[in-house]
Amino acid sequence: MTDAPTPRTVGQLRESGHVQKPLRIEIRDNLLAELAAGENPWPGLHGFDETVIPQLERALLAGHDVVLLGERGQGKTRLLRSLVALLDEWTPVIAGAELGEHPYDPITPESRRRAEELGDELPVEWRHRDERYAEKLATPDTSVADLIGDVDPMKVAEGRHLGDPETIHFGLIPRSHRGIVAINELPDLAERIQVAMLNVMEERDIQIRGYVLRLPLDTLVVASANPEDYTNRGRIITPLKDRFGAEIRTHYPTELHDEVAVVRQEAHLVAEVPDHLIEILARFTRNLRESNSVDQRSGVSARFAIAGAETIAASALHRATRQGEEQAVARVVDLETAVDVLGGKIEFETGEEGREGEILTHLLRTATAEAVRGHFRGIDFGLLVDRIESGQMVTTGEQVSARNFLMGLPVLGESDLYDQVCDRLDARNDGERAGAIELALEGLYLARKISKESGGGETVYG
Template sequence: MPAAPSLPQHLPTTLAQLHEFGWRSKTVKQEISDNFTSRLAAGDELYPGIVGYDDTVLPEINIALLAQHDILFLGEKGQAKSRLMRLLATFLDDFVPYLDDAQIPLHDDPLSPITRRGKQIVAEMPADEVSIAWWPREERYAERLAPGTKFADIIGEIDPSKLAGGISMGAEEALHFGLIPRMHRGIFAMNELPELDELVQVGLFNILEERDVQIRGYPVKFDIDVMILFSANPATYNRSGKVIPQLKDRIGSVIYTHYPTERDLGISIMDQEVAPNNEVGEANTDAESTSAGPEVVVPYFMKELIEEISRAARKSKFVDHESGVSARLSIANYRTMLASAKHRALVLGESPAVPRISDLGHLYSSSLGKLELDMMGSHQMSERQVLDAVLAEAIGTVFNEYVEEHGLAEIAQIFSEGVKIEVGDMLPSSHYAELLKRVPPVWDKAFEVNASQSDAVRASCVEFVLAGLYATDRISRSQTHGRIVYEF
């Protein structure tokens, strides 16, 4: 979340000055709705960094904010649910005033206090003696992961030390408040709602319905003003007994998220998360800005392959569809591919560093653990074997698209004459350049895939075509110690 600006010097420091300043109290939802309305009318960017939701998710969020609802984001892992929740905090005011008193456990509104101490200060002290401080936007958002969360963590508990001092258990002063009461006039977000203990869910239901706190049977009435956000996976949220019906009923809006509907959208997400300062390189390539080492040039078909791996995994019968395949799989694999290309360039002294198919041999390290297998199926495949199958499918899918455009299938004919080509992630680009001198000109069609005179880019094209021919059963291959030989 963007940081709030520095506190302006002219802001009031007493209640009397606050009255003169003309500040007016708002509920947090009204505040968010008003700021959202202003930014929407001005045509401002509302959700920076969110890709692929313009026509689906974002309009639903807009309506929920205008309706001043508590919101549940429902979707599988890696669908930007947490990022969306954090972005909603950007619609808060830069600062809001509160009573600056050490005995008040939350940020009490000077014009409408809810604590006994706050009400006493405003009622009994002269306005020019009531101290005011300002709460910045960046501190008005709190987030919690449901597993392991206790009632005392987010609602509160009786403080034994205060009881020992003679304070009654039914008194407000006897309580130690949890996160939600302390976020009075702010936003509280709970991730993975179905994993929350039912007792805590009951406490949340009471806050959503009555906006008050009840601890150990002692009803301490507070008009708590907080916007509550939730995230959950549909597989667990819709399962009976995971979320109490009363809590479901009190959530104002349910927003369904999804994975990128188009491959190019997934690639845009990768570029944004991995290399936000891309520069345009040669035709159909992107040059990645790096802080050190050689320039990294990525042929677009390599980006397509990385994203297609995730898309193929989401459709695979071997992968648990209820768990989903996070966008983090593409992001992690993209980083690994770039790292492998850079490693080769540094070792061999080459520049630019260009990813190849052989670099995808290192994706096991960034993929294993991110695919949850469907254990109910009859297959006995390991996660590594599933990844191999998904990778082969992704290569075949992308390659067939290029075959239709460039007629690359003709290249398979050269292997009928006994031509063998060895590839590997640590072979220099010059190795490929020498090989291409001894094969027919039909290989020129391969370079239509990514027009370039760079040996490194051409080497990447060669590997892509060979891997595609193999994935579509046009040629065979053998593999030993990280090196692959393609032949008829």
């Protein structure tokens, strides 16, 4: 954040050469400047480059209000919050003004009176762009007063006449004058509340208990919603939907690397989680989205994979602490802990009751097998399979440290099989090497080359 500009009165502001811009022109100019410079105006958003982002950019250039439609966990809120970066870092406002009007253009009766009385001495404050973004989670108990405003009984008690426009306490949308107001889960608003927004969206005036104030509000209204064919809590009324200039459908990442990038970016990990485990979680999530056993109308949120990564990291830290390991590194054995706690985040189709755990386990094994094929293609595991078939067993689990796991591996003579496996996953320390070889063993089990038994905190390949 840079320091705010120095002008502190309207006179000083004019002398500085400051030019007032309407909000939509400001956003348009800043967006065009970033695009012309080859910069990315949307950092942290993955998988939207060819679909959602171009549509949103065209809507902003056209000056449209925008509603994003999509299932849960598709990044709608993050995308709305990223709009803040397209505002000027600092903008002048009338000091003490309730609606943050531009010093050149007061719109409320009080601000106009002050401008006439003080002239060039009208005090100016500088507002950072972060303060020009307001967000409201729509809930059924949201009132017209919350969004639009209401008569303030305290101002009436002070002696003002009830018909005085200065008795009005403004709501969220008027207070977002010269800024962005975002409404999450718009269909949850009661229909009568949505009706109250009609004039704000089109005529840009507000109506409160019989008052009609012709306030030229300069506000960009953006909203998010689940598709109407899914949400059971309400809908966007047709007149309000018509007032949004752009309706943009979001989606889950279509490419695996975008799914992985989202998890890496959003997950707060308390231990090291190797890339191949993040990949398995990403594949697992994508398999769930394609499964006929899962209710696809509700979607499988990106938060599922994020929570999974955080869970297996916690499992690794738990094991490392109990086993006295210096470094906590997640391994394949930790994936089972994710299945145990994440089932409640998925909505299954009717008729799948009682099979939830079986479905999750099957799809996780499918994801693991896909990752094994992708990473270990071309490696000959015949020697390791022969050693295990001859009676040697490999023990792992939450009670087995990485060092003990590596020491318990079958001796393969002069073979560099273990090194090949570790090189494919760029495994360097004991935890990473144990995780790589454990993934190979799990792949052999899933390919029906060896067997596996679990119980008592241990997993035995044999």
